[in-house]
Amino acid sequence: MCGIVGLFLKDQSLSPKLGEMLTDMLITMTDRGPDSAGIAIYGDPSQGTTKITVQSANPEQDFASLADELGQRLNTSVTQTINDTHAVLDIPGDQFEAARAALAEIRPTVRIMSRGESLEIYKEVGLPKDVAARFNLSGMTGTHGIGHTRMATESAVTTMGAHPFNTGDDQCLVHNGSLSNHNSLRRKLRREGVHIQTENDTEVGAAYLTWKMMNGASLGEALESSLEDLDGFFTFVVGTKDGFGVVRDPIACKPAVMAETDQYVAFGSEYRALVNLPGIEDARVWEPEPATVYFWSHTDSPNKKAA
Amino acid sequence: MQTYDLEADGLRGLNATLQDQSKETNQTSWQVVNPKGSHAIAVGLDAPIEVTVKGSTGYYCAGMNQQATVRVEGSVGPGVAENMMSGQVIVDGDASQYAGATGHGGLLVIKGNASSRCGISMKGIDIVVHGNIGHMSAFMAQAGNLVVCGDAGDALGDSLYEARLFVRGSVKSLGADCIEKEMRPEHLEILKDLLDRAGSDAKPEEFKRYGSARQLYNFDVDNSAAY
Numbered sequence: 001m002c003g004i005v006g007l008f009l010k011d012q013s014l015s016p017k018l019g020e021m022l023t024d025m026l027i028t029m030t031d032r033g034p035d036s037a038g039i040a041i042y043g044d045p046s047q048g049t050t051k052i053t054v055q056s057a058n059p060e061q062d063f064a065s066l067a068d069e070l071g072q073r074l075n076t077s078v079t080q081t082i083n084d085t086h087a088v089l090d091i092p093g094d095q096f097e098a099a100r101a102a103l104a105e106i107r108p109t110v111r112i113m114s115r116g117e118s119l120e121i122y123k124e125v126g127l128p129k130d131v132a133a134r135f136n137l138s139g140m141t142g143t144h145g146i147g148h149t150r151m152a153t154e155s156a157v158t159t160m161g162a163h164p165f166n167t168g169d170d171q172c173l174v175h176n177g178s179l180s181n182h183n184s185l186r187r188k189l190r191r192e193g194v195h196i197q198t199e200n201d202t203e204v205g206a207a208y209l210t211w212k213m214m215n216g217a218s219l220g221e222a223l224e225s226s227l228e229d230l231d232g233f234f235t236f237v238v239g240t241k242d243g244f245g246v247v248r249d250p251i252a253c254k255p256a257v258m259a260e261t262d263q264y265v266a267f268g269s270e271y272r273a274l275v276n277l278p279g280i281e282d283a284r285v286w287e288p289e290p291a292t293v294y295f296w297s298h299t300d301s302p303n304k305k306a307a
Numbered sequence: 308m309q310t311y312d313l314e315a316d317g318l319r320g321l322n323a324t325l326q327d328q329s330k331e332t333n334q335t336s337w338q339v340v341n342p343k344g345s346h347a348i349a350v351g352l353d354a355p356i357e358v359t360v361k362g363s364t365g366y367y368c369a370g371m372n373q374q375a376t377v378r379v380e381g382s383v384g385p386g387v388a389e390n391m392m393s394g395q396v397i398v399d400g401d402a403s404q405y406a407g408a409t410g411h412g413g414l415l416v417i418k419g420n421a422s423s424r425c426g427i428s429m430k431g432i433d434i435v436v437h438g439n440i441g442h443m444s445a446f447m448a449q450a451g452n453l454v455v456c457g458d459a460g461d462a463l464g465d466s467l468y469e470a471r472l473f474v475r476g477s478v479k480s481l482g483a484d485c486i487e488k489e490m491r492p493e494h495l496e497i498l499k500d501l502l503d504r505a506g507s508d509a510k511p512e513e514f515k516r517y518g519s520a521r522q523l524y525n526f527d528v529d530n531s532a533a534y
Contacts, residue, residue: 252423252441255385255403271363271384272344285363285382287403287422290442 002163002176003029003149004256006237006267007277008244008296012143014263014278019140023132025266025273026147030128032176032269033149036162037131038123040172040239043142045118050096050169052089053113053120054103055159062110063087073102084134085159086113086122093117096169111160111197116170118142118241123162143298146239146267148174154182154201165203167194168210170241175202176254176269177233185229205230209238223247223293237267243297252290259283265296309334313348314341321348325375328354344384349377352394369396372413388415391432404441407434410451416505423460426453429470435505445472446482454501456509464517472517473498475509486520 005025009015019041026037056062059082067080067089079090091099096115103110114121122135128149132138148163155161164172179185182201185208190196194207194214208230212222219240226236226247235254238245246267248256259266259274261283268274271285288294311321321339328334338359342348346365349358352375360368363381373392382400391410398406401419408424410432417425417434423441426434431450439457446462448470458476465482471494472485481487498511 250442253404257384257403270344270365271382272365275343285401287401290423 001032001151002174003032003269003273004147004174004176004235004237004267005029005269005273006144006146006174006239006244006246008144008265009263010265011263015143016141018142018145020138021277022140022145022147023138024276025268026132026137026149027129028273028275029147029149029269033151034127035152035157036123036125036150036159037128037148038121038150038162038164038174039132039135039137039140039145039147040114040119040121040164040166040174041137041140041142041145042118042170042239042241043120043140045241046090048093049090050093050099050115050117051120052091052096052099052103052115053086053122054089054107055086055111055113055123056107056109057085057159058109059085059087062107066107066110069106070099070102073106074098083122083136085124086135088120114164114166114172116166116241119166119170119172119239121164121166121172123148123164124159125157125162143242144239144244146172146174146237146244153178155199160198161200163202164239165200165206167196167203167207168213170239171206171210171213172239173202173206173209174237175205176235177249179205179230179232179234181231201232205234205236219243219245220293220295223295227291235269240297242299243295245293245295246288247293248288248290250291256288257285258288258294259285308336308338311337311339312341313339313345314343318345318347322350325349325352325356325358328352328356330354330374332356342381346384349375352377355394363400372396382419387417388413388432391415401438402436406436407432410434412451414501414504418506420457426451426470429453433501435501435507437505437507439476442479443482445470445485448472452497452501454498454505454514456507464519466523467519469519471497473514474517475514478515478517481517484520484523485517488516488518490514490516 067078071078081088163174179201182204209222235248342362344365350370353373355374357376360379365384367386369377370389372394376395378397385403388396391413393413397416402421405424406421407415415434417436420438421440425440425444427446429448429451433452435454442460445464449468455474459478462482464485495511
């Protein structure tokens with residue numbers, strides 16, 4: 001069992017309250033997933049730079065002068081913003097692979113949570129309310145965000161095993177369920193050159209979608225083909241730079257409720273997570289159909305090919 | 308009319324209070340305010356009382372009901388009226404998966420749609436859905452009636468025993484051993500009574516009846532290669 005929440009704003013006047021609304025939804029889902037929690041938040045896109053969100057078990061030591069040292073290695077200027085065990089590094093847009101290689105040398109214990117123009121991922125082990133408090137999630141702003149409360153089944157309770165997972169620029173995925181063919185698929189994707197950091201089943205799901213899109217599929221097509229290629233139970237919620245998608249496996253035993261108003265599209269594992277949203281009394285509330293791809297975007301259609 | 312504020316006074320208090328009502332209670336009418344999607348609202352009741360829930364609920368609303376009438380003025384999460392023995396449960400909105408699962412008796416009415424596995428393993432309950440139902444509904448159903456005024460999803464009535472399934476709209480596919488059957492006068496009578504009690508104006512003649520082909524009751528040696 002796990003809990004998923006998601007909020008995609010159509011009305012940007014709600015942006016300043018995105019973190020507050022998502023945090024309330026996340027904490028409501030504590031009894032579906034009390035062992036870890038995480039949130040992916042899409043804030044203002046950086047101007048031509050890439051944000052790398054990193055995590056360390058010893059942030060004081062690891063983050064001291066990290067931006068300077070990374071800047072020296074990359075021959076450019078890097079800025080960093082520290083938030084508890086996480087820090088966001090701002091690097092030139094085309095230097096992610098070089099930065100990942102440099103980080104592995106200068107800070108081998110620092111882990112990469114996400115990269116992208118607007119995406120930041122914060123996740124830790126602990127009760128959702130404690131995780132939310134340590135990162136001040138309720139103060140965050142943005143256009144859309146996805147949260148997850150975890151009750152682990154397929155891999156250990158660690159920071160790296162928490163959701164959301166990021167395997168490509170501005171892409172993230174959270175999962176309720178369990179995949180049964182993740183080991184063979186992980187081997188296949190690694191052979192194909194996709195970077196997978198953990199033994200977690202969900203990261204394989206995320207990497208699978210990234211790999212499909214690397215090979216020309218749109219997000220909508222990647223989600224469609226996941227129904228064929230992934231074996232197991234899943235309700236997935238995915239985020240892209242300006243979009244938000246949902247798909248459930250054909251058996252659909254993992255719960256899902258959606259609500260839509262003129263102001264937002266919201267996702268919850270249970271209706272409880274949605275009850276405090278503005279205007280929920282008059283929202284269109286429905287259960288997403290099995291084996292059906294849903295997608296909302298500010299600019300894109302789900303069938304647009306990856307550039 | 309007694310009013311119970313679930314947000315202020317808590318779930319355990321609600322169920323303890325409702326379960327304490329005896330057959331001779333004078334407090335026969337209750338309303339529950341601020342349900343906010345909570346789980347296990349009004350479960351295990353065993354008295355002829357009427358409970359109205361003013362909003363949507365989470366998992367297992369009105370489970371194990373006997374005698375009581377529970378009405379939800381909203382939608383319900385998974386497992387509404389699970390294992391109902393008698394009484395009535397009426398949902399004004401939609402129901403999530405396995406509505407009425409394993410129910411032995413009583414009437415479950417869903418005014419909206421029900422999702423997957425509606426009436427799974429039903430054992431005598433009557434279920435009337437005004438809208439559509441999802442896949443694998445009435446899986447291993449043993450007794451009772453499932454009436455669907457809209458359409459049914461994939462694998463309706465898979466591995467069915469003896470329940471009667473009535474569907475007015477389309478059936479996406481029938482499950483193993485479920486077949487369409489002749490609608491005889493006695494079936495039209497059962498259907499008319501259920502539609503009346505469920506407040507539906509659908510005509511019994513518009514429905515088709517499905518039931519068990521009874522081919523899975525005994526092991527067929529010709530199928531041994533399939534195992």
